[in-house]
Amino acid sequence: MTTSGSDVTVENVVRGVAAGHRGERGALLPVLHAVQAELGYVPQEAIPVLADEFNLSRADVHGVVTFYHDFRREPAGRTVVRICRAEACQALGAQELVDYARAAGLPLGQTTPDGAVTVEQVFCLGNCALGPALEVNGRLHGRVGPAELGALLEGAAAS
């Protein structure tokens, strides 16, 4: 009946999530957020299911998934560190944090081979008076220097 067990899982998750948002106007974004919350990313197999659920073309759904930075096409590391690189944090040395992460073997956009840490850039976390700022698994940190970033990365790698 089905080609693999994972197909069943993705389809079930997507259909379940979509059912929970039926009746909401323009529900595709909330559904994509919910799928990502369940699975950690939006797998390719989710796209035809979403197209079917919302009576859209696959191209439409693909277009939405790929337009937004938040939706991942593959799983992230267990810890996601997002370094703010917007102007207010630039003014306080955000680039030093990026350089530090890169020197530690964590260039932006990459996940460590063991799947422990992903380091990304973000533009503005709304902590512009207490920069440089970054976010670790959704938790905001202000006045972060390279030493503190080092400690955060080490803690993440050990987890």
Added chain:
Amino acid sequence: MNAHPVKVYVPRDSAARSVGADAVADALQHTADQGGIGIELVRNGSRGMLWLEPLVEVVTPRGRVGYGPVTPADVPGLLAAGMLDGAAHPLRLGIVDELPWLARQTRVTFARIGVTDPLSTADYLEHGGLVGLRAALEREPADVVAEVTDSGLRGRGGAGFPAGIKWKTVLGCADELKFVCCNADEGDSGTFADRMVMEGDPFMLIEGMTIAAHAVGATEGYLYIRSEYPEAVATMRAAIGIAREQGWLGKAVLGSALDFDLHVRVGAGAYICGEETSMLESLEGKRGTVRPKPPIPAIEGLFGRPTVVNNVLTLATVPVVLAAGAAAYQALGVERSRGTQVFQLGGNIAHGGIVETAFGVTLRELVEDYGGGTYSGRPVRTVQVGGPLGAYLPTSMFDLPMDYEAFAAAGAMVGHGGLVVFDDRVDMAAQARFAMEFCAEESCGKCTPCRVGSVRGVEVIDKIIAGEHRDENLALLDDLCDLMTEGSLCAMGGLTPLPVRSALTHFPDDFLGGRRSLEIQPVRATGSRAATTTEGRA
């Protein structure tokens, strides 16, 4: 335990938490419990004196006494010194309301923020909550619109369009289904007032949106919050749930004829969705591409229906306009910039935070008096005003008053009142290049001047910095900036030339080459953005 536990405030605002407010709150509770001391810990919003966070306040007979910035390690010493009686300590700041930085401000929109527990309905009502909504519900929609128009309130999101005129257009549409949308996609660097409103006084925003709904005849509202603000999302959702239980939202709001319900929608990391028409597309479940105007959203907005789209600060200011009256609000400010603006001091600044004051305050007062100069202690070189699409201004322009028209005449913009300070180490050619690169990365791709122009902008700035045919390339950049300004569909492409040109005008020497430039890491090639970024995941 004391019969009357002492009330202690520790902010729950994200910025305060980012520098340890949660740990301070835990330490306070733990240490007090161990000593058998009764305290009532309240997690308030932030007063906006962010360099003092975590700012602990203790209620005393003389007023709320502040201590800050407090670390968890300070807590046992503070309690031993008699903090709960407001006693002396090196971290004691005095009566918070009397601190000059706060006392000099005119807190209108931010009057409750940092004072109350954001999710306490009792606090809200005790501090003037719902007075504006009750006043509005007793009046005809057209009267409410007239009050907002007369107040002179202009959109605080950046464009400064008069709120009342927008509302009047929506009111004049005959459709049965109309929407109120709050744009809470505060993506500009140097702005955090919207976040502080949502985390610190969520009922005020709900009240403002409900007044807007009554004024224009809307029955549904959407609050589009950026995903980078998870605490604001959580607080607004909680507040909406409480408001429904209280009958402040839903069927027959406060027993009136108004039915209005409100939904939170979370963005997905696209800067362009701060543009109102992109936000509407995103709310409809589509890619957040810009719509050409006309039709204006007031007539054909969300799902093609008449829609009020306002920024958080605009809607949050509406309750006080209705409560105090248009004249009281109008009495503040200068020229056609009426009322107060919530200035946000960020970047390399000693005393960063929120300064709410009447329009007409000068940049110098904001940066030097309130801001106390740079955090690094080095000389200020430039301030970018109004976000990434705002101009970089030199210190020679610091006497410019904060006034929409005065700024526009000087080739700058007040925008949403965000100020980002840089010290003398900033490379302005790199900042100009960054402006173009940011536009290339975040352009929705709908129009060519923005999508392609920004990529060409990066290239031509690189050539100028490298000294290749400098005069020809400067002329080309000028031409490109004209084209982007005139030919782009929205502010993203249309205003990116502002930071670029201001950097060139005021800091030409930085473009003579030799300094390092910033490079944005392309995340992935996506849809239309494929044209503007290098391929694949970095």
